[in-house]
Amino acid sequence: MEAVIVYCTCPSADVAGRLARALVEERLAACVTCLPGAVSTYRWNDAITVEQEVLLMIKTSTTRHAALQARLVALHPNEVPEVLAVSAHGKCRYTLAGAIRYAQERRAFGKSIAEFGLIQHKLAEMAIRMYANESMAYRLVGHIQDSGQPLMKAGEEFAAECSFLKIFGSETLDYVVDEALQIHGGYGYHQDYPVERAYRDARINRIFEGTNEINRLLATGMLLRRIKKGTLKVDGSSTAANASKLGLFLLNAASKKYGDSIEEQQEVVAGITDVLMNAFALESATLRAKKTKKENAADMTAVFADEILENIKASAKTVLAACSEGPALRSNLSTVDALTEVEPVNSIALRRRIAGRLLQAGKYVV
Numbered sequence: 001m002e003a004v005i006v007y008c009t010c011p012s013a014d015v016a017g018r019l020a021r022a023l024v025e026e027r028l029a030a031c032v033t034c035l036p037g038a039v040s041t042y043r044w045n046d047a048i049t050v051e052q053e054v055l056l057m058i059k060t061s062t063t064r065h066a067a068l069q070a071r072l073v074a075l076h077p078n079e080v081p082e083v084l085a086v087s088a089h090g091k092c093r094y095t096l097a098g099a100i101r102y103a104q105e106r107r108a109f110g111k112s113i114a115e116f117g118l119i120q121h122k123l124a125e126m127a128i129r130m131y132a133n134e135s136m137a138y139r140l141v142g143h144i145q146d147s148g149q150p151l152m153k154a155g156e157e158f159a160a161e162c163s164f165l166k167i168f169g170s171e172t173l174d175y176v177v178d179e180a181l182q183i184h185g186g187y188g189y190h191q192d193y194p195v196e197r198a199y200r201d202a203r204i205n206r207i208f209e210g211t212n213e214i215n216r217l218l219a220t221g222m223l224l225r226r227i228k229k230g231t232l233k234v235d236g237s238s239t240a241a242n243a244s245k246l247g248l249f250l251l252n253a254a255s256k257k258y259g260d261s262i263e264e265q266q267e268v269v270a271g272i273t274d275v276l277m278n279a280f281a282l283e284s285a286t287l288r289a290k291k292t293k294k295e296n297a298a299d300m301t302a303v304f305a306d307e308i309l310e311n312i313k314a315s316a317k318t319v320l321a322a323c324s325e326g327p328a329l330r331s332n333l334s335t336v337d338a339l340t341e342v343e344p345v346n347s348i349a350l351r352r353r354i355a356g357r358l359l360q361a362g363k364y365v366v
C-alpha cells in the first residue's frame, strides 16, 4: 500500500501533544498536507487519531483542522534521514511530473517550451539527480536488510550512509523544485500553481532532522570509527570505487595533519563528507544501472558520473590544500587526478535523450 508522511500532533500516550511523524494512507494524506507520491515501505502499527494538523510554517489545505484516523509509525532516529530521502524523492516525482506537463503545454516563439534544449537540460538533470538519490535509498535499505541485524543496530552501523541520504535527498529536492519553478517562469511564482508551494515547503528539509551542516560533520566521524573497527572496506577499481578510495585517502591525510582535533576543522570534515557522499551516490547509480540493464539508467549514470566527478575533484583539492603544501600537495593532487579519471561523454546529447523519455512518459522514468 502506498503511504505518505505527514507531520502532526497526536494524542497517543508517549507522544501526546508533541510534533510527530505519521505515515498515513495516501488518499487521506492528500486531503491534509503532503504532496502525494512520497512512498514508504515502513510497517504500520498503532492506530491513532490525528486531531489537529499543526505543520509549522508549511502550508496546509483548508481541511487542516479536520479530525483524521491515521496510523502512527514510531521511527528510530537513525531511520529518519533515510525516510526523509525517500519522502524527498516522492515530492521530486510529483514536482517533475508537473514541470513536464507545464513545459508541454506552455508555448513560446511558436513551439512548446519542452522543445527547447535548455528546458530539456533542466528536465533531464532533475531526473538524473533523482535517480541517484533513489538508487542510494534502495542500496542503503538493502544493506540494512542484508545485515541481518535488528533495525536499531543496523541503523547505527549505517549511520553515515543515513546522513548521506539526508543531505543528498534534501539537496536534490531543493534543486528539483527550483528548476521546476524556473520552467514555470512567472507563473511559478504564483500561488495558483502547486510548484510555488513545493518550492517553499522543500526548504525545511535541509534544516530539520539534523541540519545538513550537522549531518556533514557527523558522517565523516562515524566513518572514521568504522575504519578504526575495520568494518569499512572499499574494493574494486571502477570509477565509483576510485571515488570512494579518494574519500578514504582524504580522511587519512586529514587525520595525519589534524589528529584528534580534526573535528575543529569543519570545512575539511564537510569536504570529505561531500566526496564520500558523492562517491556513494555514484556507486549506487552505477550498480543499479548494471543490474537493471536499462538504457535510460545507463545514460543517467554516465551524465551523473561526468558531473559528480568534477564536484568530487573540487572538494578533494580544497581538503588537500588544507592538509598539505608544496611537493606533498602536488603529489596528493596527482592522486586526485588519477582517481577521478573518467571517459568523457557527450552530456548534451545524453540529456536530450533522457528528456525525450521523460516527455514521452509524462513523468519520471528509469
Ligand SMILES: Cc1cc2nc3c(=O)[nH]c(=O)nc-3n(C[C@H](O)[C@H](O)[C@H](O)COP(=O)(O)OP(=O)(O)OC[C@H]3O[C@@H](n4cnc5c(N)ncnc54)[C@H](O)[C@@H]3O)c2cc1C
Binding pocket: 019, 020, 055, 056, 057, 058, 204, 207, 208, 209, 210, 211, 212, 213, 214, 266
Ligand atoms: C517545520 C519544522 C518542523 C520541525 N519538526 C521537529 C520535530 O518533529 N522534532 C524535533 O525535535 N525538532 C523539530 N524541528 C526543529 C529542527 O530540528 C531544528 O530547527 C533544527 O535542528 C535546527 O536547530 P535550530 O533551529 O535551533 O538552529 P541552530 O542550531 O541555531 O542552527 C542555526 C545554523 O547554525 C548551524 N549550526 C549549528 N550548530 C553548528 C555547529 N556545531 N557547527 C556548524 N554549524 C552549526 C546550523 O546548521 C544552522 O545552519 C522542526 C523545525 C521546523 C522548522
